[in-house]
Amino acid sequence: VSKLIRENEQKEAEIFALKCQVDGEKKIEDNEKDEQIVQLTEKLGRNEKERFVDREALCKAQEELSDLNEKYLDLQHEMAEQKARYDQYMLGMYKKGQEAARFEREQELDYLLANAKNAKKVGVSLTELSRKLSRTEVELARWQALRLSETYNSPHSEPPTTDQVPVLKIRNNHHSLLDPTAASEADVTLAFVRDAFFHLLTDPVDREQHVRALLKIFAYPETHLQRIKVGLEAFKNIKIKKVFVDAK
Structure with a gap:
């Protein structure tokens, strides 16, 4: 126990x-x-x-x-x-420049006509006067290119409407850049395109300027620009007779 x-x-x-x-x-x-x-x-x-x-x-x-x-x-x-x-x-400055260029052209034309017969006596070359007149037209075309490129290619501007696209406004219209009746933007655009194309074909000195201005106005997409580059390289091979086949 x-x-x-x-x-x-x-x-x-x-x-x-x-x-x-x-x-x-x-x-x-x-x-x-x-x-x-x-x-x-x-x-x-x-x-x-x-x-x-x-x-x-x-x-x-x-x-x-x-x-x-x-x-x-x-x-x-x-x-x-x-x-x-x-x-x-x-x-406003563009319109003033347009008026000044028109006035200068009229003066050159008057002087050219007045001195056509006496050019040799006064020692004035008609070729020189013609070139000066052509330069005046080129400067005016550059004014147009500046204004139109600001209008249609500004990065801050709204996309162009149907009425603003220059290509759609081209019609049977023969306004000149210096025509005082070319008051609307569409007419000015058409006049610019006509004159720029004319100088593109006739002015070898500033040909690149005119091509660049036209491309800015038409605003082609990148794919079209690539094709245009190829076309420009072959542009010298154009056959003149086929271009003027309907010429009188």
Whole structure:
């Protein structure tokens, strides 16, 4: 009996020791969990504070963006007005240049007619006068090219409508660049195309200028431009008789 009592007491001591060990480990785990909870709570508080700061920064950034957008719209409107005024100014200058070139041409023609018979006496070369007159026409054609390239090839302009496309406006019309009745833009375009094509065939000095001006007006796509390059290289092989087969 005493042996059983001792064994029982020993088992109770072992159980008590094991219980103390388990309680100690549990207490340590509880303390660690409490510490983790405290840390997570502090972290959550910091995150909330940071989010609040971020929200304030976001609201401020949105307000600044809205202000910048308003300023951009105002600036865009102002630039559009300036461009419209500039276009009007350039159109006025173009018309003045057209009038000046027409006046100069009339003077040259009058002088040429008046001195045709006395050219040798006054020492004036009719060839020189003709070349000067041709240069005047070329300069006017360049004026036309500048104005029309601004109108039809500006990167900020709207796409041309059917009424604005020069090719669609070509018809049986014989306006000259210097014709005062060529008031509409379509007539000016047609006159420019006619005269530029004429100088392309007759003026070897500035031939590239006339080709470039015509390509700007017609605004061919890149695929067509590649074919045009090939065609220009073979242009010298054109058969004149076939061109003027219907000529009287």
